[in-house]
Amino acid sequence: MRQIVLARIDDRLIHGQIVTSWCKSTNASTILIVDDRLSEDNFTQRLLRAAAPPDIKVEIMDLHAAVTWLAENDSTNQRIILLSKTPQVMEELIKNGITLKSINLGGMGAKAGRSKLNKNISASPEEVNCLRRMLENEVGIFYQLVPVERPVNMMNILKGEITK
């Protein structure tokens, strides 16, 4: 399996925090964006590629292709930042045999159907359940905008959600 140095849920995908902080602190060589809709959206793909630092390779794949690609052995020792817009994508990757020990919550913007979990993280009931299922499977869920911040374990907040 290829080496994933950060798995992050962030609906803005590549932006200032990724470019100015995470790419540097993780020493990443590659950003992998897993998104079924985006894999057919040429305009946004080009935008995202242009936004990444020049020395970082950007791969944009649908779920199926990403599972195959991540499972491959990698002789070039790429260090991969894995980005998705929703927790469901991460869950599907795990179900398909990709090991993720912890997931970083970076940004899930408020919109209809989502309610607030923590600071800039909002989630729909289905997304909360998805995050909870991953927690039960011993995947850590941590809120952290940038590396210099202390990561916040979302376990208690997510557990609290069910009693609401």
Add this chain to the structure above:
Amino acid sequence: MTVTQAILLGILYYFANSPWPFGGLGNYAILYRPMILGLIVGIILGNPVLGTVIGATINLMYIGFISAGGSMPADMSLAGILGTALAITGGLEMNAALAVAVPLGLLGALVWVGRLTLDTAFVRLADKYSDEGKPEKVWIANILLPQILLFLITAVPCFLAAYYGAEAIATGIQSLGGNFLRILSLIGGMLPAVGIGMMLMAIFKGHARVFFFLGFLTAAFLGLKTLPLALIFLGITIIYISLKYRDDPEIVQNTEAASSTGGLEGGKLLAAKDIRSAWWKWMYYFQSCYNYERMQGVGFLHAMTPVLSKLYKDDPEEMKNAMHRHSEFFNTENATGSAVIGLVAAMEEQKKLGADLDNDAFTSIKTGLMGPLAGVGDTIWQAVVIPIMIVLFLGLAKEGNVAAPILYSILFFILYYVYGYWLLKLGYNKGREAILNLMENKAINKVIVGAGMLGCAVMGGLVSQYVSLKTAIQFPMGADKVFSLQTDFFDALIPGLLPLLLTLGCYALLKKGIKAQYVILILVAVAVVGGLVGVL
């Protein structure tokens, strides 16, 4: 300190965090920086020259500072104001003032979290105005109430801290005596190494590393100050970059997109002044009601109000609909985001003219652009332009030149508005393909790589000039002679070798993922132990 002076300091802290007088990113790059605040605090307290010197010293610590996408590691404006005030009223020596200012900066970051949390309340109000279809009221939710709140949580605590705290802390520190002051000053002398280390995180790679050492050696052996050093290395960088990219075929593509887009002319329905009015609102108030729920959502809505008022004044249903679609979650970099304002204004105009553009079309273009534009914008401004410009003037400011912060402010202000206006025109006149072409233009990378090299050289010079670490170790050599490790060895070999090693050490720790706060604590421990044992 008089009550009036303390009140003025409180108000200054509010302005440093408000949109006024320079606009969103403008204020953040100008009035928020300790180098500029030092001058103003100095004027308030009757010693502008000393204020400028201390402000510049505190600013050294925050050169590599980046706040991206709503994260805020520390509040340098509070550190700048209270640190300078402490030093002037309490007679604290510069380096000691820096050592006291840094924890104040960490405290100030709480204000930021409080603001983003509390501003959420005004989102409800903006939604209510959207339900009613009343764009003329949005300013209440975006400016009036959030700014009153901001005033309360910034000006009041800063006034109290300045009036009751500054002298007490300074007298307290003075009364603790010589040894304590000496250690504080040791800490302050080493702290810029952390600030420079943070900056190096972004630029210390490839051949730029050689530039760093060259910059250091030039300053150490030739005694060159920052400005001449920067000018010389600018020349070297230009030669390096043009040689490096000489055979790069990609560099010539897309030059058309990067060329000027001509003047801003109105379209069929919108006049140039409507678009400019939207842009001014964006440049000033994009983050006035910054909140965790929608981030710049209310700011974006407010910016669009001149456009919506013009297009939908006779169509209340579409007005409500449009107001809701522009108050959704939005977050990007201020100046570069001007392109989105231009583009969305053009799209609204086309929609009114009959183009088939539904809410989803707007949402997808806005959400698609906001991340990538922030990635490029934050890199250009926060990682390149602001630190390099600050550094160019910091040397002069540290020598007590009050013109340096003023000159920096004027230059930055012009650059920020010229850049923003150019992108507004690009977005409105040429559309999304032009924005994409601009982003794909390799010339931007060339400039960023070049700025990184120049930045590295200047950082090397800064290490030699402003990081201070000396050892007091001496060996007796016969009857009345001593061998001083500092003067007889380090200074004779390479002056400033210890500060260089210290800076590289801080960089290595930061690079390993150790947070800046802990690196600072390590320096504090080194200073305390070293100072007490007599090694430093």
